[in-house]
Amino acid sequence: MTRNLLGARLVDVGDGNLAGITGVDAAAEASPHEAGLTAGAVDSIWSSVEALYRTGAYPAVTFCLRRRGQIVLNRSIGYAHGGGPGESRGAHARLAEPDTPICLFSASKAITAMLVHKLAEEGGIDLDNRVSHYLPEFTGGGKDRTTIAQVLSHQGGFPMFDVDAADGPETLLDWDRCIELICAAPAEKGGKRLAYHAITGGFILAEVIRRVTGMAFTDYLDSRFRQPLGMRYFTFGLEKNQRARVATNYVAGQPVRFPISLLAKQALSAGFSEVVDVSNRDYFMNAVVPAGNLYATAEELSRFYQMMLDGGVYDGRQVLAPATIRRAVRPAVRLRYDHTLKIPMRYSEGLMLGVNPFGLYGPMTGQAYGHLGFMNILGWADPDRDIAASLMVTGKAILGGHLLALGQLLSTLSWQCRS
Template sequence: MTRSLLGARLVDVDEGGLAHLTGVDAGGEVAPRSVGLSASALDSIWGGVEAMYRTGAYPAITFCLRRRGEIVLNRSIGYARGGGPGEQPGVYARLAEPDTPICLFSASKAITSVLVHKLAEEGGIDLDAPVSRYVPEFTGGGKSRTTIAQVLSHRGGFPMFNVDASEQGAETLMDWDRCIELICAAPAEKAGKRLSYHAITGGFILAEVIRRVTGEAFTHYLDSRLRQPLGMRYFTFGLDGRSRGRVARNYTAGQPVRFPLSVIARNALSAGFEEVVDVSNRDFFMDAVVPAGNLYATAEELSRFYQMLLDGGLWNDRRVMERETVARAVRPAVRLRYDHTLKIPMRYSEGMMLGVNPFGLYGPMTGQAFGHLGFMNILGWADPAREITAGLLVTGKAILGGHLLALGQLLSSISWQCRNS
């Protein structure tokens, strides 16, 4: 089911209604008035999600919104498989559900960064110490003084892999040891001073620090410090075989990615745009651990993670992290500055993308919000001013198109409808 708009790859949305494509976790949603929202406010927000789907750029969307710690929306819309651009839903098509796992891509970075802060809380590392104290090989190209805090805030000086043509491509990212070797040897790019988003590289070296210090697999540390304490079903880097039958498929959508965006995307992702989408659906990608790019979760699990942070490290009256640890993880580390990778102004903490006033990543007047963006238009965030946490997961990978306007309108609706009077 595809409709074309100036060459765009879009899902042909049934204008007769979306009820048959919508999944609702009705038993998990509380009455909006119990958390200070009106029914019309909730209708407005969910209407914004439906408007995103109607753009045709997203074969599947799952969305979870908590307010004051309670779930007010936990819903899905569209097809997890078999309903993307160029596909006619048939006998093998499967609708998305609220608990469908989806790859977070770069939104995974927030989880990796929080684990680094947790290790510092436990006394394993000093965030202001050089990475080379824990990974002695990390000295190439003038990086010997680069600190963990600088890597967390995208000032590490190694935003991209320095590889020749033979190693360009997503498959290089599946070789952990080779990635660490390349990162350690990479020349520094004004380390500590130049803001440049580390799309893939930062996650690998941060996870390597955890592995070296703890002596255990990075995934084991995630499991014991976050996944089990928060009671997650998924929330893993990579995905085991029994879960792959439920995972949502990713699709290239929207307008074709052309120069100069194609170059920016390749530099940031270390592979071509369509190659990244294709690889993300393959078993070897789900077998791998990519600390900056392949954590799988549901929208509710992502919201749950941010709720723990919003509550100062507590979940179900259990302390997962110390309040001071969370405070440092979300505290601004970089003022609004031009990001030389993303080519836009950005504001970071040591691990999070921060909101901006008057309008930022999470909508209007969200200067207190913190979270992370994932490829493309995946979002997880918390906004203390509105007492909300949210997970917005999508399977359509589109850069340009009308979907961006719909996304902006949804974020605006959430911001205005959830503002505290």
């Protein structure tokens, strides 16, 4: 493990020569010209991804970029297992590959949200109707007037519940217990107070799908998105026969200290290191956590956003109606202070939106939409640049030099792909 003077947990990146630990899906990558880019532009973007890896915050990085519907980059750097901070790269070390499945954490929320929009498209629900219309027990603490649209836009009034008062973090893996606790939890200022629903909203939205359709949540995902899009992974939890390829998550970066440690625990309903540890365990992969444990490759996540960018069409099939996508990406919350994340955020009904002059997806990305995952996982589409991109990382670092490199990557991507 490499440590800087401030005690950061960093990956040993050696002499910086990444050729031996880089995977390239050459068969999938189109020529830059086909995507309306120069070779220099693509090289510049990839160099920024390499610079992000060289910060030492991420044992593995996978990245996929589509431009004008063409894959121009689908690559990996580093180790899926055995190359984290403090680990020597012995015989057990396993290189990451472009098709390595990685847990999306909160980037999963976008998929759950779009399933809710799909159910509305099919006539199963009205997004402006109260949650209690579909879940009669969802009335505790004054939540009876909360609408589905408010839950999607993080204005539902129940951003967290007291896991410690229940059975500890393992409660998050018990679907029925979570629904019970969330329904009984007291409401905040529903419809008025913006507060990111890190775990709670996903369970309620998925339970609405389950109640209305009579299907398991994962079966609804499978039939509406996973199969139509031809995905190999792209589901919540992971089958046992697929776990040999999954990437391991690691605590990295600067030590997480008070008050950030407290804020992280409030948002995640568990301690920072505990979340990382749990995410690598079999019982986490056995569970379905609608706000936090969808597994996918970088290309699969980029494929999903390309479908949205293409008006809901994939391979000639209408997966989502254009009107559904228009509502899903429409701003529901102007740039406002988020009382959970402690920063200004801009949301649609289910997605995190870009901001001008600089936001989550880089400079001048006010039309972009997607979602962030713990920590620095990103999936998004930007209609202004005609790109669908995904960045997957396995180091869970809040503070450190990686933030500057991430900002540089997003800036490079935005400028090189501008129309």
